[in-house]
Amino acid sequence: MKWVVFLRGVNVGGANLCKPAQLAKQLKKFDIVNIGAVGTFVVRENVSESILRAAIAKKLPFECEIMIVPAKAIADLVRHRTDSPGRARKDPFARQPSGPNITRFASVLRKQPDKLPPIPLCLPSEKDWLLKILKIEKQFVLGIYRRQMKAIGYLGKIEKILGVPATTRSWSTMEKVLKILEDDH
Secondary structure: OOEEEEEOOOOEOOEOOOOHHHHHHHOHHHOEEEEOOOOEEEEOOOOOHHHHHHHHHHHOOOOOOEEEEEHHHHHHHHOOOEEEOOEEOOOOOOOOOOOOOEEEEEEEEOOOOOOOOOOOEEEOOOOOOOEEEEEEEOOEEEEEEEOOHHHHHHHHHHHHHHOOOEEEEEHHHHHHHHHHHHHOO
């Protein structure tokens, strides 16, 4: 099975430093494509999740949460086209603010949360939101945030609200993952 790997808390604020491109080279037997500098990888080799997790953990000089998701789950999440005859998937970002000061994001959770908050969830408030959770689908949280320093603190609250470790990527990173997956076909 092909996988997408998300490392949590890598190269953020000067902590848990690693070179993802170098890590991908060290694990080349898994045909890994590195995306960016924070630990996002597409694994194209057919390998079990447990073997992949152990190999990555062994190469990291620190402990971190390793989210491993089937590639198909990411492809299904990112695609905005009909997923069955006559039933179009709804774009969660439709009719939301956009522009250079708004970032679309996806948080990957370690597992699907047991309890979901009311959606949309606006933090700190509906009127003065800095972060807006638009949709929670399986182990993914989709939303937008304003490009302000305070918004980063609200991203960290996603874990507390849902009770599950999470790591966040921009939507453009998720689209890059999909492009790599589609180019493999």
